[in-house]
Amino acid sequence: MTDEDPASLRRPAERIRERVDRVLGDLGATAGDVVGTLAPLRRPLRRSDLAAVQPALVQVIDRHRDFVQGVGIAFDDGHLGDASRWIEWWRSEDGEPAEFVRHNLDPEHNHFYDYAGKEWFALPRTMRRPTVTGPFVDFAGTNEHTITLAVPVVHDDGFVDVLGADVAVEGVERLLVESVQSRSPDTVLLNEHDRVVASTGVRWWSGTLLRRDDPGPDWSEAVDLGGDLRWRVVRAHG
Secondary structure, eight states, rough: OTTTSGGGHHHHHHHHHHHHHHHHHHHHHHHHHHHHTTTTSSBBGGGGGGGGGGHHHHHHHHTTTTTOOOOEEETTTTTBTTBSSSSEEEEOOOTOEEEEEOOOOOTTTTTTOOGSHOOOOOOOHHHSSSSEEEEEEOOOTTTTTTEEEEEEEEETTSSSEEEEEEEHHHHHHHHHHHOSOOOOSOOEEETTTSSEESSSTSSSSSSOOOOOTTSSSSOOOOOETTEEEEEEEEEEOO
């Protein structure tokens, strides 16, 4: 089998899926820990109560430092008694200790971050299953192209929060490049909307929409990543 054989696309597909699945599995376990930690506390919960879950969030970053940049919980409307909305988000860069990331949650402010309308929050909350969204530019945090992995946090009192992890596109691209031995033809990772997540070539920028009917390269058969990832790997010829 050569690197031009479509079957060789399975190598990067399997490696990326395995890495994402590992983080999603960890998020799912952490969501259970969060529910168990918060359950005995008085109601309504307050922001000061969230110090109890901070260690679990930071530990997710520590376990995936080569891939995950930030982890946090976005709370369901009305779940906290002293804030209509709140994001308890922590971030670490270059191996430094994690720091709290403050988001502007004032609806009257020009830079209001309406996370309830974002896919990374709305999809896992309504569908009650893990989701992967992006790439998108994280204007509310890093201004980088980002992928967010997220799982629902379902509480006994009916509230559904969302636990998420941010992964820079650069980290996904590194996995793709390391798992593809040949650099020609280009290998491209696409999301479910035919937008480029990452590629091994400079022609395919993250976030751009791939139009297969445009004149240019011929595309080999795609290999689906499967699982919670509705992504696929394709190869450009020409």
